[in-house]
Amino acid sequence: MAPAPQQPTPSETIITDASSENNNVTITGKIYTRVRLATKSDLSHIYQLFYQIHVYHNYTHLYKATESSLANLLFKENPLPLFYGPSVLLLEVSPTPFNEPKNTTDEGFKPVLTTFDLKFPVVEGQVEEFRSKYDDKSDAYIAGYAFFYANYSCFNDKPGFYFESLYFRESYRKLGMGKLLFGTVSSIAANNGFVSVDGIIAVWNKKSYDFYINMGVEVFDEFRYGKLHGENLQKYADNKGKMEEESC
Numbered sequence: 001m002a003p004a005p006q007q008p009t010p011s012e013t014i015i016t017d018a019s020s021e022n023n024n025v026t027i028t029g030k031i032y033t034r035v036r037l038a039t040k041s042d043l044s045h046i047y048q049l050f051y052q053i054h055v056y057h058n059y060t061h062l063y064k065a066t067e068s069s070l071a072n073l074l075f076k077e078n079p080l081p082l083f084y085g086p087s088v089l090l091l092e093v094s095p096t097p098f099n100e101p102k103n104t105t106d107e108g109f110k111p112v113l114t115t116f117d118l119k120f121p122v123v124e125g126q127v128e129e130f131r132s133k134y135d136d137k138s139d140a141y142i143a144g145y146a147f148f149y150a151n152y153s154c155f156n157d158k159p160g161f162y163f164e165s166l167y168f169r170e171s172y173r174k175l176g177m178g179k180l181l182f183g184t185v186s187s188i189a190a191n192n193g194f195v196s197v198d199g200i201i202a203v204w205n206k207k208s209y210d211f212y213i214n215m216g217v218e219v220f221d222e223f224r225y226g227k228l229h230g231e232n233l234q235k236y237a238d239n240k241g242k243m244e245e246e247s248c
Contacts, residue, residue, distance in 0.1 A: 025124040025139070027095045029117075033177065034098045034140070035184050036111035038088035040075045041133045043067050045142045046088055048129070053167040082108040083188060084150040084159070091181050092132050093124075093172065094140045112184055122171055130169070144168035146181045151198060160196035161189045182215055200225055 038046060047067045054063040074086050092098075101111040124130070124141050132140040144167055151162040166182060189197050201212050201219060213219070 028121045034092045037109040086149045089146045092140045093143045143172040163199035
């Protein structure tokens with residue numbers, strides 16, 4: 001049985017408005033975080049967070065995923081070895097400390113616990129929508145995620161990570177949590193024999209660009225990102241037979 005959660009000190013005030021119109025939790029003083037590997041119980045939260053990043057980039061018209069399709073992508077019955085397939089780390093927050101994690105061989109990743117000193121109050125405005133379902137801690141909320149998977153290159157004899165996206169809900173930005181989440185992914189890579197952490201950096205987003213530079217990421221200006229997709233990709237499927245005949 002897990003020990004009872006510690007009561008907050010006066011510097012860790014929790015203000016809860018339980019009215020039906022405004023059910024918020026406001027955290028001041030300190031905020032406690034846990035970075036852990038997502039499980040199937042997190043599926044609805046992952047779906048919502050993936051949608052939110054599409055909203056942020058004005059790409060909602062491109063969002064095709066469903067909870068069912070994400071389950072098939074992220075939580076296959078016969079998955080690849082840990083971190084080689086699509087992997088999601090979630091960052092949870094709480095006004096009270098998390099229990100010290102155990103070395104869980106079934107999940108293969110020990111959650112990372114950290115405490116942040118807050119310079120301003122943080123308001124959790126979607127208490128029920130983003131309440132964590134991971135364990136019996138009722139005051140933990142999903143704040144953001146990192147999505148990554150193994151990639152390969154002929155330039156290296158070992159795989160690296162492709163860092164697909166990093167996202168935080170608005171209340172949890174500018175708190176230093178991005179460094180924690182990206183740093184955790186980088187630590188996993190370094191400690192497990194992966195040779196790099198690659199990804200796309202939006203040059204129009206100066207804050208994001210500077211963040212990755214400050215984290216040690218090297219930008220290669222001589223390369224441009226290219227993508228074959230949509231109708232242009234389908235042309236190859238439709239003309240497959242014809243292309244094979246012409247190549248003979």
